Amino acid sequence: MATVSDFVVQRVRDWGVSRIFAFPGDGIGEFDGALEKAQRAEAGLKYVRPTHEEICSLMATAHAKFTGEVGVCVATSSPGAFHMLNGLYDAQMDNQPVVAIVGQQGLNALGTFTQQESNLERTLADVAVYVQTIVSPEQAQAVVDTAFRTAKVRLGPAVIIFPHDVQGMKMPELAPQNWVSRSSAVAPSISIVPPQTEIQKAANIINAGSKVTFVVGHGANGATHEVLKAAELCGAGLITALRAKQVIPSDVPHHSQQLGLLGSLPSAHQMSGCDTLVFLGTNYPYSQFLPKSGQARAIQIDLKPEQMGLRYPTELNLWGDVRATLSALIPHLVQKTDLSWQNTVAEEMLEWEGEMEAQAMLTYKDGVNPRRVYHELNKRLPPRAIVTADAGSTADWYGHHIRLRRGMLGDLSGRLASMLAAMPYATAAKFAYSDRSVICTIGDGAFQMLGMNELITIKKYLRDWEDPQLIILILHNNDLTQVSWEMRTEDANPVWSTSQDVQSVDYAGWAELLGFRGIRVKTDDEVPGAWDTAxxxxxxxVIDAYTSKNVPPLPPHITLEFAKHTAEALLKKDPDGVDVVRDSAKALLTEGIERVKGKLHLGQADDGEER
Incomplete structure (x- = not known):
């Protein structure tokens, strides 16, 4: 007779899972044995074991993001479960379906202060949309099915706690009896469409607008055609959240990329000028960049009702799947003949792209311009490439310079903004799409966290991939750059070297030690050739790019607070103050010149009005 572990392995497969990201331990030992037995019978799950449990959960989250499937991670009891928390919070905060299976000490040990026994249900309750301990064989089916079903419907991580003794118990056939649920491994549809009356209300609001803007989030993944069709009908400008770059191709002229500190000036102009705002599958968190209250009529379409109407006072909230809801909405939209709003966005975007190129071509005394590195990467991205970014300054340059074309994918840790995620994201993407080029972009601080370890994982599994091309770009500037700039611009404090300095390491040499190709880039002129070689x-x-830490991640509109705090920080004897002033002045001067050029090209006066 099969054990409960044998049953759970098969049930996970019944849910369509073919790969798990796992790390072993005695608390999950019986389950690991069942995985090995199933693999020998060629009926098991592909077992991927990275170097740390945190990497397991981040890879599971990335798998869900890149594929739309449920990501699955496995770890042992208390220490393994605790290590996975960061990746599970990444799934929670970015609304991704993940199931974590974690070990536990035997049932008789619960509450007795034995080794590695802790209250995992209490610990994991905050992160999980569902958390439950399997306390008997008869309960196992219902717990596994409920975990998968809840993760898919509520779009978050579910946790199955699996005591060691229960793992090895015999699994009976379930018969009709009191307190025993006989469940199904069938997911309900989440293709939800609001009532027709609500669809008509949304159409009326959009049809009445003359300056419509769509803010598109990752929740609109798979709805590219519907979003573009709706925008075509109502003459809308398009803005994408950072995680939604892949939803709207960069060659759509009225797509102004991102909004806010990592965004574009055309996006900022859309926010200041729109009269109708439609949020599509996004919980965009920075409300300070949205229109003033009352300026625009607003609609939100989302599968997360608790996250609707939070950032801006929406007039109508539609609980529904973006693709299905837009499909129902499109027949009610009236084709606009005046496309001046949309055309203005497109014209301004051309100007902005010129400004980004000019910023990328600046040179700095203390290292390679990081913008140049991303600018040259963007020009060389092959078809169907996958790009990952980390949460530091790499996210700035990813937002400003990477333009994902049709068929490309890109992602990062969004609302959690966890450092080091770029490496497990890239590795998970390579497992999911082994025939595609994957490019990881990461800072040296994040790479030292767990990224260096993950080169070992890549070495271990490289032979399993159809196309072995994987490129890791490391911005090597010996500084936690994003935090350094945040200290200046947000808190008016000088950089504190004791906390911010990163020990320099020969990253290219580390790659070569593992048998990979290492490329050192120390001048701007070496950047194009490095990408060509890679x-x-x-x-x-591994491209070890020795970049400047003083290139300012300038927002599209410099606020008085931003400038004031930076000046105050420099007056407090910032250790990099001279370089920061020089390099910021250079960037600001280039920004001003390019904007004047653009206005002259568009026939505009300095106040933005047409001549």
Whole structure:
């Protein structure tokens, strides 16, 4: 007779899972044995074991993001479960379906202060949309099915706690009896469409607007055609959240990319000028960049009702799947003949792209311009490429310079904004799409956290991938750059070297030690050739780019607070103050010149009005 572990392995497969990200331990030992037995019978799950449980949960979250499937991670009891928390919070905060299976000490040990026994249900209750301990074989089916079903419907991580003794118990056939649920491994549809009366209300609001803007989030993934069709009908400008770059191709002229500190000036102009705002599958968190209350009529379409109407006073909230809801809405939209609003967005975006290129071509005394590195990468992205970014300054340059074309994918840790996620995201993407080029972009501080370890995981599994090309770009500036700038611009404090300095490491040498190609880039002129060499190599390449830490991640509109805090920080004897002033002045001067050029090209006066 099969054990409960044997049953759970098969049930996970019944839910369509083919790969798990796992790390072993005695608390999950019986389940690991069942996984090995199933693999020998060629009926098991592909077992991927990275170097740390945190990487397991981040990889599971990334798998869900890139594929739309449920990501699954497995770890042992208390220490393994605790290590997975960061990745599970990443799933929670970015609304991703993940199931975590964690070990536990035997049932008789619960509450007795034995080794590695802790109250995992209490610990994991905050992160999980569902958390339950399997306390008997008869309960196992219902717990596993409920975990998967809840993760898919409520879009978050579910946790199954699996005591060691229960793992090895015999699994009976379930018969009709009191307190025993006989459940199904069938997910309910989440293709929800609001009532027709609500659809008509939304159409009336949009049809009445003359300056419509769509803010598109990752929740609109899979709805690219519907979003573009709706925007075409109502003459809307398009803004994407950072995680939604892949939803709207960059060649759509009225797509002004992102909003806010990592965004574009055309996006800021849309927010200041729109009269109708439609949020599509996004919980955009920075309300300070949205219109003033009362300026625009607003609608939100989302599968997370608790996150609707939070950032801006929406007039109508539609609980529904973006694709299905837009499909129902489109027949009610009236084709606009005046497309001046949409055309203005497109014209301004051309100007902005010129400004981004000009910023990328600046040179700095203390290292390579990081913008140049991303600018040259963007020009060389192959078809169907996948790009990951980390939560530091790499996210700035990813937002400003990477333009995902049709068929490309890109992602990062969004609302959690966890450092180090770029590496497990890239590795998970490579497992999911082994025939595609994957490019990880990460800072040296994040790379030192767990990224260096993950080169070992890549070495271990490289032979399993159809196309072995994987490129890791490391911005090597010996500084926690994003935090350094935040200290200046948000808190008016000088950089504190004791906390911010990152020990310099020969990252290219570390790659070479593992048998990979390492490329050191120390001048701007070396950047194009480094990317050409990396994309010509059918294997793993680490580009160790010695970049400047003083290139300012300038927002599209410099606020008085931003400038005031930066000036105050420099007056407090910031250790990099001279370089920061010089490099910021250079960037600001280039920004001003390019905007004047653009206005002259568009025939506009300095106040933005047409001549």
């Amino acid at each position: 994309f010509a190599h059918q294997g793993v390449t």
